[in-house]
Amino acid sequence: MMNEHDRNALQLAKQAIVEGNLSEAGRLLNTLKKQFPLSSDVARLWCSWAMRTNRAVEVPHYAEKIYLQTGDEAQKAHWAHLLGTAYFFLLDLESSIDYFGRAMDHLIALGRAGKAPAERKSNRKQDSGNNVFTSGYAEQLLWSTCALLAEQNLQAFPFAGTLLGLEREGKLLDFDKDIDIAIKMESFESCCLKLQENGWSYIPMRIDYRNYRDYVHDESGLTLDVCGLEQRNTHQITGGFSLPDYPDDYQRVSIFPSFELKQRATPQGDIWYPRQPDQILTAFYGDWRTPNPLWDTVISALNLEKFTLLVRCYAYHRLVKRWLSGDLVRAWSYAHQIVLKDPDDTLALRSRQWLERIMARTGREMPVWPQNRPQRRVFTRMVADLFHPGHVNFLQAARSLGTHLTVCVVSDQRVLENKGKLPVMTQAERVAAVSACKYVDRVITESPVNATVEFMRQHGFDIYTFASANEKERVGKYQQCALLPEEMVQELDYTPGISTTEIVRRILKNAGQ
Template structure:
């Protein structure tokens, strides 16, 4: 490739990234006529065509490049592109044929002992603010939902957004977008209201009647709007709907019926599902245990059927990861598809060859969370001046089940019980407990009395604690008198170490050489 051609292609690439498609076309169309079989020109032209509604022209052009390509990697790339073009044109049968062809080429590549080089990910802007961590995403969520509610539109948190709020008490730090749902009766009103509020509709390759993407004009935050409707008295359905298309062109997700209640926020009243656990259990099954490999479109447990439409999404994402050299992520998609369709031979072979390649390269094969029964453990503790005794207790508490939730007691409660404030604030204590590897979730508020209703609400099977004295034991058992005995587990208190001991050491002069003389076994 000449230097001049490289400069032209880079300029066209910059125009595409900037959304200046007219200028990109002025460069690429003449080059395409001059060199119709150049893969470099073809890749950029197809990328432009995807964005400008020229999908119908991609398939024959990509087919010509595919026919002249050498090697399984290149063949897989162009088969993937043909599959994507067919997918967007809603020719799903042809899309699946092309995607399967791409998978077979990648398997052949693996058989030859080769794997695509891992692409370097685009580095995030230095110092870029994570809107989910900062709380701005949550502020935008509630502001949006409150404004919709004020207009009589019952939109509410959904999917991953709802999961974070219910499980963690805040949005998931690693999330990428906001998810809200609305009844289809309010669909058009909701879409119009969002656009007036500064949410801009994002064009997508396929236009569904009950799903739409938006981006916020000021923050750049993205939002997924999902439409739900009642199927009957017991069921609610959502997903991706393509009217006037057969069943294989739909993605139908089914939820048990739930209600909406109003919830007060700092930004106004909003609508919220009640009980939210119904939605989360339908989506995720064991929603309380994080699964970093989850893909909502593909993994959702409430899919009515693994249709051609869902399979196209799954194949496309699998192949894209494999071509990019992200073999572990490609394996995760292969595994998810196999869970949905254990008879998919191409996928079973993909998973097998990906495992062999990962092993050959010395990379770990991902561990998909199993479907083992969950046994969730709950405890309350002060955890002031975190020490060895706390670690021992948390280790033993976690060993009682598969998940440990710790409520770090508020400062006011400590003052009420002990007549003095802890040395560390609740925020400081919660931060330390969160860092302990035996702890799955930390909360900072819970009822003083642990009741069966509270345990059932959060799925806790065991309430545990340790007691330093008979007085403390009596007090702690009083706070859980309504629990059945099999839900209570007292653990052994670690002797010889306590927060009070540490305070005494500090007051006596931390680091003093006197301690060595007090302990003849030291050293």
């Protein structure tokens, strides 16, 4: 049993960890571990220290002993979560998922017994006067950092939650906790080096991703996330978390439509900024104009290529952590987000159900997931030559069929084959015009002439739509979607009185006069 001297040593070790003095913490904790090998208090702090040092590999063996000896469901949930976290950092994701699952089972058993962890009160005092986001300091630092990088021909630009705040609120989000910027992978290392030369310190991450780094501003303590993006093909850019020597299930790949950058003046200097920021935000958030306080970018992002084992580990880790801390609303939100990604995840479904029971039993307000409606993606093909109000009317009607509209602007060669003449505008010019239409979420330049179910499912399209100027054109367009089931096809009305041909006639008439 611990005496006062031992308890003081434990407290000193905890303080040393907080202050970053890991060598002193290790000296104290290793001594205590030898004296009290099965003490839960010593083990908890020792594991916390070990996961910050090169001793992390020893954590599972030690934590397993404590996990097996305790009979309390809440304590078992805690140690199962710690084991899951340790295996996560060691990139043994299968074992990590196993222990996170055990933690949820213990918490469900606790709920079945009519109990739940008490909600922990945050020790952090919210002082709006000292908040660097509400004061505008964080935004000034963002612009000065991006301007510094731009001077070095490094095209870093606001990204993720930072871009969301600038576009939706006209400023950084008041409740944000860091600044997000992105840059193409070919400039990623140069960008990181330049940051370290100009007041930003690298924060080592538990998992060393190739395309994601964290930095802290030496003067203000603000955190900066740097995301590396890669051009996958002519119409897709990828981001996320990359672990090159690991299989696909150990990656987190997010997909964006190709976008361009433009220069933008700020009080701190010229910076780079997305030409069409709404394309990035729509890919990320869907309805990005509606605030969602329960959103978690790592898990919630709508543009994840797959809900991989790596993403599931992040989701399980955060779900259990919130549940253990008594934050049942946040825990529910993670269970709900997992189910949105994987409706067959029975563990997440059971967790969500029990969290709802516990909240109902304790009289807590039930959470609501904003815009909780299924995505309905619409696809169409068009020439869009001499872009005019008829095209706009069609695109508006097409977008109203669902929550997302993708337009394939067909090639010059295809127009020549179909109409016997080239369009007035090149494909690149037509793509630029369609991309600028506010009803369009994404533009592509290649798709099969005859749509198939396989093509629609591959890209997540639910509806194929078109409009026809005459009966001959109508027959041809129905032939192009003849392989699709009837419920996938939707014909829209053609706007009378305006067409590309009519505009060409006017031009020729005016030229003759």
